[in-house]
Amino acid sequence: MPFFAYKARSASGELLQGVMEGADSGAVANQLMAGGSTPVDIVETKKAVTTSGDISLWQRFSEKKVTSMDVQLFSRQMYTLLKAGVPIMRGLAGLQESAVSPAFGRVIKDIRESLDxxxxxxxxxxxxxxxxxxxxxxxxxxxxxxxxxDGVFLRLFDHLEFDRDMRARVKSATRYPTFVIVAMILAMAVVNIFVIPQFQQVFASFKAELPLMTRILIGTSSFTVNYWPAMLAVMVAGVAGFKAWLRTVPGRYNWDRLKLRFPLAGKILLKGTMARFARSFALSSSSGVPIVQALTVVSQTVDNAYLCARVEQMRDGVERGESILRTSVAAGVFTPVVLQMIAIGEESGSLDELMDEIAAMYEREVDYELKTLSAQIEPILITFLGAMVLVLALGIFLPIWDLGRVAMNK
Structure with a gap:
């Protein structure tokens, strides 16, 4: 996404300047207003704010960037320091000196200078x-x-830990299927480029009519060998065009909506995202954030443009005076059980606690789906692998078997 240089006024009237990443200037303005700042000027720029200082160009590219683990550890350390009554400037000085990541150490240094x-x-x-x-x-x-x-930093630590654990489990569950799919694609490429052309020379010497499957394999191999530069160019252009489409607002929205309909993976993405939404909403509500502002803030944590639009739809409904339950039903992304829990939480005044329960329920469902994901994918992979082997066997060995049988009859 592009970067935008902005100027804004805080609630106290202070002029704030910086660079923020967003889909467009309107999205950046919404993020600023969600944080309580009033946008003054937003202009697209080519690069984000850096904290590299006087470091060399080689260090900028070679050193490790700030990770979510750095921010998570920072949140826990800030909670401990503030809980113990350590002054914030003194605490940040200690964190800067003990920072494992040099890049994050410079971030803490800039924060200290800004506080000064x-x-x-x-x-x-x-x-x-x-x-x-x-x-x-x-x-x-x-x-x-x-x-x-101090309590907010502790809740942020728990939130980041949950988010990191969720992403790690998804990567772990998809590692084996991804490896098998890549291996199958590489195997097909090697067979088409190197193996089948050798058999084609042998078949040509027979001067006999080849089976249909063999002719299809030879034709596919010849096309791949003769036109692979064009195929590569089309593939690169397709990937570049797809990425450019994703950078547009309609493209990102439609792609994120399509992802939720993918077989097997779609329901995991939906439940994982809704778990993040429920956990974030519970955190915001329990911290004393008004519901409208909480929904605005939480929409920024939903890493899906389609679901983000649904959350913003809920916020607009609440602003019009509708209940949380009614706006949740209109959003069309919650199950009946979750809607019932939202209704109970709204009636009892304990919506934050019920949202925590909803998040825990979604987490359990995601955990179960991830544990059974490999078992669900394996039959599909085995079927495709068996079909590939069958095609190769029929196309390569069937003519050899037929010619051998003819020779034996003679």
Missing amino acids: AGRELSAAMARHPAVFTPFYLSMVRVGEMTGRL
């Missing part, structure tokens, strides 16, 4: 949109307003 200049902690963190997400910044602002910054 009179900025709030959230405004100082907002200078680094590549490190701190809009949701993270919004929660820090809530902590500053309510005086519960």
Whole structure:
């Protein structure tokens, strides 16, 4: 996504400047307003804000970038320091010295300098949109307003740990199927380029009519060998065009909606995203954020443009005076059991607790789906692998067997 240089006014009137990543200027404006800032000027720029300072060009490319683990550890350390009553400037100085990542150490240094200049902690963190997400910044602002910054950092640590664990389990479950699919594609490429041409020379010497399957394999192999540069160019152009389409707002929206309909993977993506939504909403609500603002903030944590639009639809309904239950039904992404829990939570005034229960329920379902994912994919992979072997066997060995039988009859 492109980067935008912005100028905004905080709630206290302070001028804020920085660079933020977003789909368009409107999305950046929404992120700023969700954080309590009023946009003044938003202009597209070519690069994000950096904290490299005077480091060499080689260091910029060779050193490890700031990871979510760095931010998660930072959240836990900030909670411990603030809970113990350590002044924030003194605590940040210690964290800067002990930072394992040099890049994150420079981020902490810039935060300290911004605090020295009179900025709030959230405004100082907002200078680094590549490190701190809009949701993270919004929660820090809530902590500053309510005086519960230590508790917010602890909740952020739990949130980041859940998010990282969810992504790690998805990667673990899809590693084996991905390896098998890549191996099958490479095997087909090797057979088409190197193996079948050798058999084609042998078959040509027989001067006999070949079976249909053999002729199809030879034709496919000849096309691949003769036109592989064109095929490669089409593939590269297709990937580039697809990425360019994804960078557009309609493209990202339609692709994210399509992903949720994929066999096997779609329901896992939906449940994982809704678990993140429920956990984030519970965190925002329990921290004292108004529901409308909470839905605005939570929509930024939903890593899916289609579901983000559904959450924003819920927010608009609440702004019009509708209940959470009615807007949830209209969104069309919750199961009847979840809708019933939302209704109970809204009636009892314990929506944050029920949202935690909903998140836990979605997490259990995702865990079960991930554990059984390999078992569901294996039959499909075996079927495709068997079909590939059958085609190769019929195409390559059938003519040899037929010619051998003819020779024996003679």
